[in-house]
Amino acid sequence: MKRLATAFCCALVMMLAIPAAHSQTLAAVKNRGELVCGANGTLAGFGLPDPQGNWTGFDVDFCRAIATAIFNNAGKVKFVPLTAKDRFTALQSGEIDVLSRNTSWTLSRDTSLGLDFAAITFFDGQGFMVRKSLKVSSALELNDAAVCVQQGTTSELNLADYFRTNHMGLKTVTFATGEEALKAYESGRCDAYTTDSSGLYGERLKLAQPNEHIVLPEIISKEPLSPVVRHGDNQWTDIVRWTHFIMVDAEELGVFKANVDEKLKSDNPEIRRLLGVEGQYGEALGLTNDWAYRIVKLVGNYGEVFERNVGQGSPLKIVRGLNALWTKGGLQYAPPVR
């Protein structure tokens, strides 16, 4: 019922209220005194409140980085948990300032929703999880399988495509939330559970017997996960995009949470520009010149955020893979600060 209410409220808001117009998001956030960030809420490693109610995760830290750039305080964020189904409506209607919720960038979403995708923070792909007892070693053996999936995701569409392309029969069982889909999979309603492979590792940990389930090797799609903002507010899009870029640049330049104060004295012009010792780059964005320094100091660089939430420092143990820096054979590459 809550979802129903949200959808209706959003529709109502779109009809009656006037959402923040162009280039006003930054001003609105500053006036409000906090950033409102749409996050997952149920996905370990990406967005999940801990027992004390503190939000943690890769996508969550991205919002904290934006808040740090604006307020020099990583705590000035209000997180709104959203289902895959409601996320775009919440952003369109102005309920949230930025959507940082493992959302894949696709052409139709970019063009028809009135939204913009800022930067690819995580290169992902869709995979399958099955019970070990099924003795399946490849997704191509899943002919006629029942698959549980979350509604309103690219996974739902890729799933139908993949089975059709490989001439396999499929029974899709669709649920409004990932939790319901996972629960149904666990209770035996489906043979397989599908979502982005990063998500599979997180969801597997939630099962009663994680070791009785395996993630199949096939990656059936490209899922470039990106934070999303409303179309038309270019200043705000720039801030969100460059928040990701400077975190990648910081990692590439060897600037970490621990050594950032020391690096302020560095002679390297690239580091000096990044940390705002030279140039007026922060002010050009409508922020202060030390914005990148604040982010690295309080949140960390890209690699630190990755390892802490989903990498070796976390229970998920996802390897960097495609998300390694371009200098290390991955795809994470950021334009220079100059």
Place this chain on the structure above:
Amino acid sequence: MTDEAQGFEIEAPAPLRRRQLRRLLDRRGLAIQIALLIVIAGLGYGAVFNAVQNLARAHVASGFGFWNNTAGFDISQTLIYYSASTSSFGRAFWVGLLNTLLVAAISIVLATVLGFAIGIARLSRNYLLARLAGVYVELVRNVPLLLQLLFWYNAVLKSLPELRDSLVLPGGSLLNSRGLFLPRPEFAPGFLAVVIALAAGVVAAIAWRALARRRRERSGVELPVFWPALALVCGLPLAAFVLAGLPLSFSFPVMGRFNVRGGLEILPEFAALTAALSLYTAAFIAEVVRAGVLSVSAGQSEAAHALGLRPAATLRLIVVPQAMRVIVPPLTSQYLNLIKNSTLAVAIGYPDLFQVFTGTVLNITGQAVEVVAITMAVYLTISLVTSFLMNLYARSTAVVER
């Protein structure tokens, strides 16, 4: 929602209507009515205009062009042909609508039968039966429907065996956590004769009933109605079935590696939703029925007994016809509630209109305003049609004042 939609439309007494009409035509009243109309129209126009402008400014796609685009997603239960690769969003809409109508229609029938039985049982002189019915009503009526739905879904799912240990039911049916798989009847062309015979049987039974009634009214002699009618309705199609050379075969469900192939599949989501909706609504209908029966004064039954009518005949001829007048309007309300409650399907993944259209289609197209508007219009239409049919029935049983 208007009173009419809630099924409470009761014929206003004539003087009140005349008074309303006079007030409408009175000049000051007329001015107020017109002003109100203008304000409402203005608000409506403002809302639409504002929405269109905001959507355009936010670069959100609008209009109904998405209707014919390819859907690309799968649906677990389809009553009409649907394929993820070729069918459109419009087709997905119809699939969802039919699923909603299916679950609503079946639940309404079950809830009505069960509700009447429990309502009557609650008034029974059998102490145990009356108490049991009372406990059922209080228990079911006071627990939130969503909770009951989740209970049924998880109870149904968890207690059923896994695919490999499927229960084989007599007659070649399979039961497991994926659903109930029944043999699917395959009709040969000759089956049409059976359908025609059934129709003829029903018509003949109705004609026989009318004949018996006329005879009784003329001569007072009671002719048997039930058994001859049953013989006509069942016997004729059966005879046709044998004569046409048994034009019916069954395709039996077969175990595949992952799933059952063939047969008629009843999804656990469908079973859970039907169970929750009908059991929940039955508790309310039971109370409506009890109130209706109690509204017929005891004097009516006593008078019937005094005239020598037996208890069964008293109930059928005296109590029920009068009770129905009280029962039908609130019963309509219960039906409308049931239809609207069927949207809780989203919680358990049953692909009803709300889940398919306001869920997946809205999300893929991103056109919240259009999709929500269509969905609202559809539920409003279903409710108004149901209400209209029930009002027709209520009118046919209304007291004719002479």
